[in-house]
Amino acid sequence: MFALSSQPLDTETLHRRLRSEQDGAVVVFEGVIRNRHGDRAVAALEYESVEALAAETFAALETEAIRRFGLSQVLAVHRTGRVAAGEPAVWVGVASPHRDAAFSGCRFVIDELKHRLPIWKKEIYADGANRWVNEPEKRQDTGGGCG
Amino acid sequence: MKVTLHYVAYLRETAGCAEETRTTAATTLAALYDEAAADHGFCWPRTTMAVAVNERVVPWTSPVRDGDEVLFLPPAAGG
Numbered sequence: 001m002f003a004l005s006s007q008p009l010d011t012e013t014l015h016r017r018l019r020s021e022q023d024g025a026v027v028v029f030e031g032v033i034r035n036r037h038g039d040r041a042v043a044a045l046e047y048e049s050v051e052a053l054a055a056e057t058f059a060a061l062e063t064e065a066i067r068r069f070g071l072s073q074v075l076a077v078h079r080t081g082r083v084a085a086g087e088p089a090v091w092v093g094v095a096s097p098h099r100d101a102a103f104s105g106c107r108f109v110i111d112e113l114k115h116r117l118p119i120w121k122k123e124i125y126a127d128g129a130n131r132w133v134n135e136p137e138k139r140q141d142t143g144g145g146c147g
Numbered sequence: 148m149k150v151t152l153h154y155v156a157y158l159r160e161t162a163g164c165a166e167e168t169r170t171t172a173a174t175t176l177a178a179l180y181d182e183a184a185a186d187h188g189f190c191w192p193r194t195t196m197a198v199a200v201n202e203r204v205v206p207w208t209s210p211v212r213d214g215d216e217v218l219f220l221p222p223a224a225g226g
Contacts, residue, residue: 133224
């Protein structure tokens with residue numbers, strides 16, 4: 001299950017949802033905004049996504065993770081909007097009978113979520129400047145006003 | 148044909164709008180991107196992006212159809 005949230009994440013409630021009598025292992029990953037990127041002080045990140053496509057993309061990822069690792073549950077929530085340094089931007093939790101699958105499955109889900117989901121982020125620096133992360137290099141040809 | 152283009156992230160900032168309806172003679176999504184890029188000054192190569200039509204990711208060679216809702220997808224940067 002996946003959701004986007006424009007509000008701070010209720011990580012306690014999310015964590016409780018994963019516990020059951022059938023599963024001996026619950027593994028949670030929290031992606032927290034760091035206050036530095038290289039030598040620059042980071043104040044926050046701003047996230048943007050497209051909900052329907054993100055949910056659909058995650059559903060395929062969840063199915064794959066469950067099948068591949070034998071997970072019982074996969075839960076992920078990603079923030080949208082401004083997230084301050086020190087706050088979680090993404091939360092991924094999995095449950096499975098045993099811990100091997102839970103550790104590997106959780107790692108797989110967060111790695112693939114970052115790679116596949118239509119989510120974009122802008123770093124907001126302490127000096128007020130900002131930069132879109134993973135923005136492709138622009139063409140330098142003179143036609144069409146580039147370069 | 149009339150299509151609605153949706154812009155996100157730096158495409159939205161450069162275009163100055165999150166959405167626009169446009170009449171186009173472009174026959175493929177690739178040509179549609181080139182058209183929007185020329186109009187708005189998008190300097191990112193189309194090959195760095197993906198494209199979704201009516202909330203489905205499709206190849207750039209796909210035809211443009213009247214009424215399509217098109218979203219150009221920059222490289223993922225979540226987490």
